[in-house]
Amino acid sequence: MRVVSGIQPTGGLHLGNLLGAILRWVRMQEEAECLFFLADLHALTIDVDPQELRSNIREMAAALIASGIDPKKSILFQQSAIPAHAELAWILQCTARVGWLNRMTQFKEKSGKSREGASVGLYTYPVLQAADVLLYRATHVPVGEDQKQHLELARDIAIKFNTDYDVELFVPPEPYIPAGAAARIMSLRDGSAKMSKSDPSDMSRINLTDSDDQISQKIRKAKTDPEPLPDDPALLDGRPEAKNLVGIYSAVTGESVEQVLSRFAGQGFGAFKPALADALVALLHPLRSRLEELRNDPAELDRLLADGSARAASLGQPVLKQAYSAVGLPR
Template sequence: MRVVSGIQPTGDLHLGNLLGAILRWVRMQDEAECLFFLADLHALTVDIDPAQLRSSIREMAAALIASGIDPAKSTLFRQSDIPAHAELTWILQGTARMGWLNRMTQWKDKAGKNREGASVGLFTYPVLQAADILLYRATHVPVGEDQKQHIELTRDIALKFNTDFDVDLFVPPEPFIGGGTAARVMSLRDGTSKMSKTDPSEMSRIQLTDSDESIGQKIRKAKTDPEPLPDNAKALDGRPEARNLVGIYAAVTGDSVEQVLGRYAGQGFGQFKPALADSVIALIAPIRQRLEELRGDPDELDRILAAGAKRAAELGAPTLAKAKSAVGLKA
């Protein structure tokens, strides 16, 4: 089993990233061979500050390692350090079909009404994503609900390429359900919207770099409702902010939602929020400390990424060579 996944190095990691993906990646390291990359090529599909992108590479690498990604267990690298990603993307764009890409809901969502003004890269983004996966013959990809369609597209591209060129080269990947459950963390200001680094309000999210005091303040001021906590999860329906805070507590502590409610049923948020803050601080404080240590050693971060890129390049080279041969670009 080989797992591949990436994350864009844009902005700081927040609690939603940590509980929704990164800690799941950490657990995957003990279940499969893992390759994790900083998706800086993907970051180019929208307007971005070049200086910000450059500084975010090391920052994201440090955050992942601080959160538990172990370079001794996993291959951690920068996407653009492997030219094969871009080369294979171009080859696969001859296999992918406009109709397939037109149906991508994320394209529709991100382009909005201004499709004519969106970049070509934003439209073909899923083909680069397919190349990221197929280059390493990944068997499984950890994805959320919003990314399942892209895995289906990757499978379609793999199967069509293999059929068109009569080869058994690309492995149609499966969604990975290992690594335990991933929490869907919502904004602290709006329980119906995902926690996001693009939200203009700093109070909507908890950053991995936030101080203990800042974490406590953000949770204290998180939006709630006046009702006490119920004794069952069903009763949280129609209470998005309450459901979000209970879900965060459960994800941070490893308890189930029912266990959390069993402990705090009948209590108001005045009693619940301090306990939630303590739990979040206990999770983030050691990560923040390790992150600060890694920031002070950029040479070590560069060494880790270079070693990861060397390993990834070795894994991907045979696949790219066979793809070139299949389409007639080399003997």
């Protein structure tokens, strides 16, 4: 089993990123051969400040390593350091069909009413995503609900290329479903909205760089309701803020929601919030300390990324060479 997944170096990582994706990556390292990349080419699909992008690449690498991604167990690399991603993407753009891309709902959502003004990259980036995966003959890709369409596209492209050129080069990847449900972390100010760095209120999220005091303050001021916690998870339905805080506690401690409620049933948030804050501080304090160490050693971060990129390139180069050969181009 080989798993490939990427994350855009956009900066501003928060608890939702950590519990919803990054810690799942950490667990994957024990279950499969993993390649994790900083998707800096994908970051160019919208306007981005070059200086900020350069800074965010190191910051994201530091955050991933601090969170538990081990460059010795996994291959951690920078997408743009490997030209084969862009080269294969062009070949696959000539395999993909316009009708397939027209069905991608994320382009419609991200371009909004200004579709004519959106970049071509925003339209075609699902093909680059396919190249990211097919280049390494990944067998599995971890996907959320919003990326299932893109995985299907990658499978369609792989099958069509293999059929068109009568080769068995690309592996149609399967979705990777790690053990346990993915944590869906919502805003601390609105339990019906996802936790997001784009929310104008910093009180809506726990940033990975927040101090212990800031974490405690944000949890103390998190929106709740006056009712005590129930003993049945079903009774949290219709109480989005309560359900979110219980879900965060469950994700942080590894306990089931049922176990959390059995301990706090009948108690109000005056008792629950301090326990939640303590659990978050215990999780994030060592992570933040490690992040600071890595930030202070940019040369080591660059070395780790360069090493990961060299390892990834050695895996991807033979596949690209075969793709060139299949379509009749010298390499």
